[in-house]
Amino acid sequence: MPADQHQVLVFDVNETLSDLTPLRNRFEDIGAPGHLLPTWFAGVLRDGFALTAAGGYAEFTSLAHDGARMLLSGLEGWEGDEQAAAKHILDGFSQLDVHPDVPDGVQKLSDAGYRLTAMTNGSAALTERLLEKAGVLHCFEALSDVRGPRCWKPAPAAYRYAVEQVGVRPDQALMVAVHPWDIDGARRAGLDGAWLRRGACVYPRTMTPPRFSAQDLKDLVKTLIADE
Numbered sequence: 001m002p003a004d005q006h007q008v009l010v011f012d013v014n015e016t017l018s019d020l021t022p023l024r025n026r027f028e029d030i031g032a033p034g035h036l037l038p039t040w041f042a043g044v045l046r047d048g049f050a051l052t053a054a055g056g057y058a059e060f061t062s063l064a065h066d067g068a069r070m071l072l073s074g075l076e077g078w079e080g081d082e083q084a085a086a087k088h089i090l091d092g093f094s095q096l097d098v099h100p101d102v103p104d105g106v107q108k109l110s111d112a113g114y115r116l117t118a119m120t121n122g123s124a125a126l127t128e129r130l131l132e133k134a135g136v137l138h139c140f141e142a143l144s145d146v147r148g149p150r151c152w153k154p155a156p157a158a159y160r161y162a163v164e165q166v167g168v169r170p171d172q173a174l175m176v177a178v179h180p181w182d183i184d185g186a187r188r189a190g191l192d193g194a195w196l197r198r199g200a201c202v203y204p205r206t207m208t209p210p211r212f213s214a215q216d217l218k219d220l221v222k223t224l225i226a227d228e
Helices: 023-029 036-053 060-073 082-095 102-111 124-134 156-164 180-188 217-224
Strands: 008-011 115-120 140-145 173-177 192-196 212-214
Touching: 008 156, 023 036, 023 082, 036 060, 060 082, 082 124, 102 115, 102 124, 102 217, 115 124, 115 156, 124 140, 156 173, 156 180, 173 180, 180 192, 192 217, 212 217
Parallel strands: 008 115, 008 173, 115 140, 173 192, 192 212
Antiparallel strands: none
16 A cells, blocks of 8 residues: 555646557548647637636537537638548547556556556547556546546536546545646646656746656656656
C-alpha cells in the first residue's frame, strides 16, 4: 500500500495516456495539413469548457465533429465533404495507442498498491479499448467520463464524480494529467495533482501548481514508489 495519503490515482486520458500524434495523418488523408490537429483539439476543449461554464453540456464526439466541420469549411482551397472528413478524423480515436511509458508505469503503480481510475472528457468506451489494447485494463478499477456528471473537467463536479465512483474523498486522490488546466481544476476540487510534462518546460504561474512534476509516467513512478 502507498505510504502517502493518496489511495487512488485518477488519470486523464487524451494526451496523458493516449498519443494523439497519429491523428495528424487523418487530417492529411482528407487533404488538410496535419498541423491543424492541435488547433482542432484545443477548439474542442474550448467549446466543452464554454458549454460547462454556461450551464450547458454536449458530448466530446458532437463537439469534435462540429469543430472539424467548422475548421475545414474555413480552410482556403479545401473542397471535400465536411461530414465524411469529420467522421474520418474522429474514427482515428479508436485506433490510438498509449504513450510508450504507459504500460510499464501503470503496471508498476498498480503492483505498488495504488488504486487506479480514469476520468476523461472523451469516452469511457474508447478509454476501455485503449487500455485493453495496451494490456493494462485489468489495472483500473473504474473508467469514467463526463456523461456521468454532465459537465466537463475542469468543473469541480467532474472530479468529485470520478472519486465517488471508487469511494474515496477528493483529498485521498491524486490527479495525473498532462494539461495544467486539469491539474488546476483537480486541486481546486480538493484532489492533489501530478503534472506529466511530456516535453513541456513551463507550468503556468496563473494556475494552482501540482504537488508532483514528472517528465512522463516512468519518471512519476520513480517519485511515488521506490526504484526496483
